[in-house]
Amino acid sequence: MAQIVAAMAMTHSPGLTGWFERAPEEQQKHALRATAEMRERLIAARPDVIVAFSNDHLLNWPINNTPEYTVGIGAEHLGPADWYDEWLGMATKYRIPGHPELARFIVNESVRRRLALAYLRTMEFDDGISVPMHFLNPEGTIPLVPVTMNCTVPPVPTPERSYQVGAILRDVVKAFPGNERVAVVATGGLSHEPGGPRYFWVDEAFDLWFLDLLKRGDHEALLRECTLEKMEEAGSGGTAELNAWVLVMAFTRGPADVLAYMPAVAWRSGTGMVAWNELA
Amino acid sequence: MGHVDRTDKTLPLNEMMFYIRRDARLRERWNTDLEGIAREFGLSRAEYEALRDKDVRRLHEMGVHQYYVPQILRLFYGASMNTNNHPALEAYKLAYPEEAARALAEAEQRERRAGR
Numbered sequence: 001m002a003q004i005v006a007a008m009a010m011t012h013s014p015g016l017t018g019w020f021e022r023a024p025e026e027q028q029k030h031a032l033r034a035t036a037e038m039r040e041r042l043i044a045a046r047p048d049v050i051v052a053f054s055n056d057h058l059l060n061w062p063i064n065n066t067p068e069y070t071v072g073i074g075a076e077h078l079g080p081a082d083w084y085d086e087w088l089g090m091a092t093k094y095r096i097p098g099h100p101e102l103a104r105f106i107v108n109e110s111v112r113r114r115l116a117l118a119y120l121r122t123m124e125f126d127d128g129i130s131v132p133m134h135f136l137n138p139e140g141t142i143p144l145v146p147v148t149m150n151c152t153v154p155p156v157p158t159p160e161r162s163y164q165v166g167a168i169l170r171d172v173v174k175a176f177p178g179n180e181r182v183a184v185v186a187t188g189g190l191s192h193e194p195g196g197p198r199y200f201w202v203d204e205a206f207d208l209w210f211l212d213l214l215k216r217g218d219h220e221a222l223l224r225e226c227t228l229e230k231m232e233e234a235g236s237g238g239t240a241e242l243n244a245w246v247l248v249m250a251f252t253r254g255p256a257d258v259l260a261y262m263p264a265v266a267w268r269s270g271t272g273m274v275a276w277n278e279l280a
Numbered sequence: 281m282g283h284v285d286r287t288d289k290t291l292p293l294n295e296m297m298f299y300i301r302r303d304a305r306l307r308e309r310w311n312t313d314l315e316g317i318a319r320e321f322g323l324s325r326a327e328y329e330a331l332r333d334k335d336v337r338r339l340h341e342m343g344v345h346q347y348y349v350p351q352i353l354r355l356f357y358g359a360s361m362n363t364n365n366h367p368a369l370e371a372y373k374l375a376y377p378e379e380a381a382r383a384l385a386e387a388e389q390r391e392r393r394a395g396r
Contacts, residue, residue: 019363024391058347062298063289083301087359124302152347154285195346196283197376200364200383204390236282237346265387266364 002102002176006045007252008038008275009186009245012054012131015267018089023266034260034273035135041275042136047183049099049143050136051106051173053244054128054187056148059083060120066153067118069165072146073103079125079133088130096133096140102176103145109172115165123148132187142183151188151241158228162243163219166250170280173251186248188241190261190270191234198235204263206234207270210242214274217255222246238269245274252276288343293331296321297348300355310355336375 020028042050059081060070077096080088107119129146137144147169150157173182190210191203213222223246231239249256259273288294296317300306309317318328330338334356339349353368362368364384373380 014362019361022363024394026394058298058345059301063287063294063345081302082304087354087362089360152284153289153345154287156284193283193346195349195351197340197379198283198383199350199369199372199376200380200387202383202387232282232284237284263387263390265383268364 002173002178002180002182004170004174004184004251004279005047005181006042006183006275007248007279008041008183008273009248010035010038010132010135010273011189011269011271012127012187013192013264013267013269013271014088014127014131015264015269016131016271017134018087019266023262023264027262027264027266027271030260030262031271037259038273038275039136042142042183045183046181047142048180049102049145050183050185051102051145051147052129052132052185052187053147053149053247054132055151055241055244057126057128058153059124059126060148063153066150068116068150068157070118070120070123070148071103071107072098072123072148073100073107073119074098074121074123075100077123077125077144077146080130081124081126084126084130088127090130090134094130094133094140096137097143099143099145101178102173102180102182105176106145106169106172109175110168113168113172115168128187132185136185149244149247151243152237156228156240157243159226159231159243159246160223162247163223163250166247169247170251184248184251186244188244189239190242190272192238192269193235194238194268196236196238200265200268201235202263202265202270203234203239204270206230206239207261207263207272211258211261211272211274214245214249214256215258217253219249222249251280253278253280283340284346286340286343287345291327291343292322292324293327294343294345294348296323297351301351307355334371336371
């Protein structure tokens with residue numbers, strides 16, 4: 001059976017690669033230090049594959065048909081999408097091997113547990129996967145199963161729903177008939193309102209409150225207190241990317257280590273990195 | 281609920297943006313034949329005019345998904361170095377002057393405190 005060996009989460013804002021040096025130096029230092037620590041922890045866990053969860057920024061599906069979740073089942077992933085390369089400051093494309101056996105197992109085994117997942121053999125990549133891979137898997141040596149989620153097209157799913165899906169996917173991944181060591185990575189958040197009236201705003205108080213809930217490690221308390229309404233108040237259409245973090249929380253037990261937090265208005269996003277120690 | 285709930289999911293402009301972002305040939309026509317593209321995708325006159333005028337508020341009010349609005353602006357102004365001083369972001373400062381000024385002032389205060 002497969003084994004979960006690491007769980008972590010980080011912001012994926014395009015500023016982290018596209019205009020990194022425009023943030024105050026202190027924030028740049030924090031971001032570099034925290035992503036380096038994530039990478040160290042990832043390597044120490046010796047994963048055979050990363051399963052990464054991120055918002056799909058309306059790239060893979062048109063607005064008339066946006067699945068809740070989509071699994072990339074291809075043998076190789078190529079990114080970023082042409083539309084995103086200049087914005088992300090990524091002049092050259094990256095290639096990361098996929099893990100079709102695990103990806104297809106996730107799709108089919110989830111169905112048996114009454115969870116419908118869409119899939120794509122060729123997935124397009126926006127900042128959601130591209131930015132974290134730039135920092136965590138820069139050589140593309142660790143195979144990847146990307147899972148995109150809808151965090152921005154109404155109706156945006158609730159954190160409770162994301163946690164329930166996370167619990168199913170945790171059991172599905174662990175039921176994979178192989179000896180794979182699996183790292184799970186959530187990307188997105190923290191507070192931001194991409195393209196909305198409060199585009200420049202970061203809700204530092206919300207972010208610190210949310211990170212404190214993760215540090216406490218009481219999943220029930222977090223789900224009770226951090227409602228979708230609170231996420232939307234802290235930045236509509238963007239902060240709910242934290243649903244990916246809540247999903248990955250279902251792969252863990254107990255407190256998360258907060259590696260960094262920056263209220264980075266220059267990157268137009270509350271920016272944070274966390275890692276969990278105890279895995280479910 | 282939040283601002284994103286104002287999206288009109290059936291607005292032709294929202295459908296069009298999916299294809300624009302995936303098709304370089306359509307993007308090449310953006311600055312020379314916007315009206316033609318708008319016609320092909322069945323946009324109303326009001327949708328086309330809001331696009332042409334790069335009018336952030338009108339685009340929001342007619343139900344364009346908020347994430348698409350800066351992407352529309354990048355088609356006009358370019359995508360690289362999308363900092364808070366990029367023309368696409370300047371358009372937001374014009375459309376929402378109070379929200380922008382408050383957020384940027386907060387950021388400045390934080391920096392000043394950190395610098396002490």
